[in-house]
Amino acid sequence: MARRNGLSIITIVAIGIGSALFVILGRFGSIPSGIPNTSIETTYALLALFSLLYGPVAGLLIGLIGHTLKDAFFYGSPWFSWVISSGLVGLIIGLAASRISIADGNFGRKEIITFNVAQVAANAIAWFAVAPVLDILIYAEPADKVFTQGLVAGAANMVTVGVIGTLLAAAFAKTRTKQGSLRKLN
Amino acid sequence: MSPNIIEFEHFSFTYRSQQEPTLRDITLSIAAGEKVLIAGPSGSGKSTLAHCLNGLIPFVHEGASDGRLTVKGRNPRELSIAAVSEMVGTVLQDPDGQFVGLTVGEDIAFGLENREVPLAEMNRRVTAAAAAVGIEELLGASPQELSGGQKQKTMLAGVLALNTDILLFDEPLASLDPASGAQVIEWIDRIAQETGKTVILVEHRLEEVLHRPVDRIIVMEDGRIVADFSPAQLLASEVLAGAGLREPLYLSALKYAGCTITEEMQPQHPDKLQLGEKQLTGLREWQASRAGSRSCPAYPPLLELQEITFGYGKEGPVLQQVSFTAGRGEMLCIAGRNGAGKSTLSRLICGLYKPDSGRILLNGRDIGRDSIRERAQHIGYVMQNPNHMLSKHLLHDEIALGLRLRGFGEEEIRERVRKTLQICGLLPFREWPVSALSYGQKKRVTIASILVLEPEILILDEPTAGQDYGSYHEMMEFLLELQQRRITVIIITHDMHLMLEYAQRTVVLSGGRKLADGRPEHVLADKQIADSANLRETSLYSLARRAGFTEPEEFVRRYIDDDRRRRP
């Protein structure tokens, strides 16, 4: 959807609105999963969709800005290791899914597989590896704790994006399909 | 160089995604300093024409054009959108989408910031522009604190600060209530006079734009120009009726009274209108010919609010001791300024909030303990923006959603959805995706999705906002049909004529209290009440006064009756 490469105005606006949505869904859109300390964070489905629509730069910046603002407004201070990981998720999905032209309404079986491979890879890298390592490097937290937290969060996000993200992308694609010849029925 | 600042010559335009041209063979010239209204219903191509002037076409919306267009002697296609924006300043219809600053001051400055104007000069220009539209007190206010009219004035100040030669207003009234719209029109006029700039207004709300004079009106239909007249010429012609535009009410009244509208009568403004003895007699006879008074049916009470008081947190009550009754099968309007408590009231009725004190009765039963979902069986709520309610791809699924969630069987669901589609006139579209429907149709889908649950009461928030006369009329006739099916229709609106034309009763809220409750033509004849609800008096009242009627509400009722009878 980004018409020019680099930072077109539509990408800038998508980053702004995407970050605002990230904040609101991060605060109000999480569903407790029933497993302690784990919730369905719908905001990552949004992040994945916007990365798919507006590309890797938008994904990276929505993750960074949205997560920083969410932490800052509601928890006082950003948790930088996870902020960076959110940005990474957006970046990787944006890069890996760049071949999907969803703006033209293409989101069939092949695209769904590509999108999900991308999101699983992105979440694995970000939450299983980068977030815990940064926790150790930045905050010197115990390895057992941060890897367990990363594992749980990563798995939850994969499921969230896999289900909600895919459905949202499909819903978006349907609004873009060529309507062809619609006839009024009697 | 030609004296014309804008020239179209046999100009056509086709959007890239479309087969048929949206603009066909447009030839039009506008002289510097002129004030021109471009009018036409939705889909007539008037917005496309505006986009050709400000550069959105071809730089944002791509497509092929044919013929010649020059703005200040240059072809916009050969420039950039930024270069075009140095010549044409645009105010769009959606104030929230174009208000990008965090405060009024920042938003006025936005264009100056982009042009790297130094801070000291920027401050000077922002202050001057704010003063020019009378919002200098609001420079520090955030968009969330502003009314729609104040936001549009901020936009106006923003283009003034850039000092472009041409000011283009693309449906500036679409999201404003009539009173704020009139104010914005007054400011636009003042600025046009003080600065001598070329002003182009694109609107379908003809009577409201003509609140202040324009030099010329261009009427568009199906991508073509069908009239290019002075206001007086146009109003004396038959063009409006054919073009799907609403004729000013005072002129319809004169026509109903058997008068012919001529250019010499100066029909462009109700205060300028020349009424000779012939017209006055016509009006008097018409008024007298009225057959008896319209009976006012009594409706059995259905929904009763008793002394409702409610406040959010510590900020003091939003509603105080509000009581009223809505009868079964009645159409009731709720009016009031922004912040008067209208939307809070509908949320209390639907059960999103619980009143601090007071009771809400439905069929005589206190529903205070019922959940939102339980109340939804009886009371449906339709939001202003249909896009906020639609979540399914296909029409059928969207309307079936509420039934599926309530666990009905597929067989029954299919039956009820079909019946609802039929009532709502959507049956021909039943296999269409929701996204292919027009705004007015989507609005109808949201009503259908509520109606399928068979509520006794339907609450609608501004059901006609942002729609042209054709879809306004369709929507209201549709609501009237629902009312005839004994559904109680409660409408939140700012449109005085809508109330006069359709409602049996109007409740006016002001500052969280009920100010008035009665037949619309009585309540609204009181200027003080109308002002306190930010309602703009319709021109029928001024015409009645001009004609010397002592009871203008009688005259208004006569008009509504006659108008109803003449409709198919």
Place this chain on the structure above:
Amino acid sequence: MRARMLTFTRQDSPVHRLNGAAKLIIFILWSVSAMITYDTRCLLAMLLLSLAAFRMSRVKFGDYAVVLYVILLFLVLNQMAIFVFSPLEGTRIYGTRHELVHLAGRYTVTAEQLFYQLNVALKYAVVIPLAILFLLTTDPGEFAASLNRIGVNYKIAYAVSLALRYIPDIQRDYEQISFSAQARGIDISRREKLPKRIKNMISILTPLILSSIERIERISAAMELRGFGTGRRRTWFRSKPFTFGDWVAVGSVCAIVAVSAVITFYDGSRFYSIF
């Protein structure tokens, strides 16, 4: 809602008067410094300084109380999690083992663990007052100008400003959409089972996100029309020049950070040990 999130308080104090860019630089330096050091002396000194700044700002308790409780709850949970997962982290770091109480299995309370966890707590305690202060005393309008001043691309700085601008609008949309959804019987509370709840959530997210995508198109058209993004630079209505006071504040913080780094790494380790 207001008290549940941190928003700018229009007040007058030395902290409110500081330039936004200066505050941003100070906050970043301070956070980085607190992240790096595990030196208890430095952390204590920095904590005192941030509390002093907090006092100077005269912000009202009510403006941040709820957020503070959330933070404290989070800190307590985090401390418990550290102990549950790694009861001997302190021993591993400091290399000694002074057992205080044996609880059960591998859970033994050691003096090293307590000291390590005290340091972890201090690290947060040092950053939080300044983070809260930054949010309460920086006018959001000045924030984008400040980001641009410290070297962030102006377009990205403006994206941040757009996010701040539209958060309240999107929150209102979210509330309205979920209200009308609830009225149709779409329930996202605990009363529904998880799969149903997710399905219902999608019914709310779809209109919210699809209408936001339309909104993006409208906003970017409006911004194009107003000449955004054509120049290599832009000026800012809300930028303020650096004053003497701003330089002094930034200079002092640089000095503190430098001193803290020297003390921390003087003996070659991030960790200061009392054992």
